[in-house]
Amino acid sequence: xxxxxxxxxxxxxxxxxxxxxxxxxxxxxxxxxxxxxxxxxxxxxxxxxxxxxxxxxxxxxxxxxxxxxxxxxxxxxxxxxxxxxxxxxxxxxxxxxxxxxxxxxxxxxxxxxx
Amino acid sequence: xxxxxxxxxxxxxxxxxxxxxxxxxxxxxxxxxxxxxxxxxxxxxxxxxxxxxxxxxxxxxxxxxxxxxxxxxxxxxxxxxxxxxxxxxxxxxxxxxxxxxxxxxxxxxxxxx
Numbered sequence: 001x002x003x004x005x006x007x008x009x010x011x012x013x014x015x016x017x018x019x020x021x022x023x024x025x026x027x028x029x030x031x032x033x034x035x036x037x038x039x040x041x042x043x044x045x046x047x048x049x050x051x052x053x054x055x056x057x058x059x060x061x062x063x064x065x066x067x068x069x070x071x072x073x074x075x076x077x078x079x080x081x082x083x084x085x086x087x088x089x090x091x092x093x094x095x096x097x098x099x100x101x102x103x104x105x106x107x108x109x110x111x112x113x114x
Numbered sequence: 115x116x117x118x119x120x121x122x123x124x125x126x127x128x129x130x131x132x133x134x135x136x137x138x139x140x141x142x143x144x145x146x147x148x149x150x151x152x153x154x155x156x157x158x159x160x161x162x163x164x165x166x167x168x169x170x171x172x173x174x175x176x177x178x179x180x181x182x183x184x185x186x187x188x189x190x191x192x193x194x195x196x197x198x199x200x201x202x203x204x205x206x207x208x209x210x211x212x213x214x215x216x217x218x219x220x221x222x223x224x225x226x227x
Contacts, residue, residue, distance in 0.1 A: 009154070034215075043118075043204060043218035044157075090156060100145055100164070100208060101172075102216065104157040 002027035002093045006105035013081055014113055021076040021108045023091035033074040034092040034102070035065055044090060050074065051096075061085070086112045116141045118219040120205050126225045133192040135222050137205030145208035146188040147172075147216065148180065150201045157204065163188055195226045 007022040025031065032051050036044040048059025055067040065076045074091060091105040121136040137146065147162040149172075159172030161180040169180050177199060181189045192199055202223050206216040 004156075006156075036216075036218075041220075043220045044206075044216070045218070046215050049215065100162065101159070104149075106154055106156040 002031060002095055002103050004091050004093050004103050004105035006089075006091050006108050008108050009106065010109050010111070012111045012113065015083055016080050018077065018079050019081050019085075019110060021089050021091075021110070023074045023076065023105060025072050025074065025091075025093045027072075027093060027095060030096040032094045032096055033065075033067060034094075035059065035063070035074075035076050036090045036092060036104075038088045038090065038107075040087070047076070047089070081110070081112050083112050083114065086110060116143070116207065116209070116217050118205055118207055118217055120203075120219040120222045122222050123220065124223050124225075126227065127195050128227055129196060131195050131226075133195050133224065133226075135190040135192075135203055135205075135224070137188045137190070137219055139186050139188075139207045141207070142185060143207045143209055144185070146182065147206040147208070148178075148188070148190045149204045149206065150174070151204055151221070152201050160190065160203075192224075195224075197226050200224060200226045 003026050005024045013019045034049045035047040037047050038044045048057045050057045050067045058064045063078050088107045088109050092102045094102045117140045119138045148160045149157040158174050163169045163182040179191045204221050205219040
């Protein structure tokens with residue numbers, strides 16, 4: 001079975017600074033990888049996904065992530081954050097052969113300050 | 115866009131009460147899910163359903179049951195609520211076209227006193 005570790009529970013960052021959220025996964029088989037975002041008092045929405053192909057994936061709101069198979073990582077980055085990026089971010093993984101079962105990380109809370 | 119509606123945003127119940135959480139989708143998607151979200155634990159799958167009357171246990175099904183009598187509606191049932199079931203409950207649907215993406219409702223925050 002797959003599992004996900006998000007290495008930072010809280011990330012404070014100043015507006016217009018870059019941010020990186022780290023995600024490592026464990027699985028012995030081919031995987032699909034996702035980042036979801038949860039804004040305050042809302043459900044989760046998809047930021048980006050990696051299914052196959054290019055290891056650099058671009059998502060909404062200027063976010064991107066890079067799949068690194070040798071390091072089993074899928075880190076999320078944004079070069080310049082806004083106050084509106086304050087949210088909780090979840091990394092998730094599923095096995096490509098069993099794609100209805102997602103495993104989620106514990107979440108990383110990003111707080112952007114002016 | 116697909117819409118996932120959870121009927122109650124906030125509920126307060128007493129220990130031992132029976133609790134129903136309802137989730138309705140406005141499309142014809144087969145797969146529906148119930149997760150609970152707790153600080154520091156992320157999302158954990160309680161149950162999912164892949165068709166009407168079909169269900170499968172997730173990672174933490176104890177203390178919960180589900181019902182799916184119609185394709186658009188998936189209910190989570192707490193037969194006898196306990197304080198350790200105080201949590202945020204999220205319903206999600208999955209499009210069946212291999213895109214593997216979940217669409218979530220806004221969540222139901224349950225407090226059991």
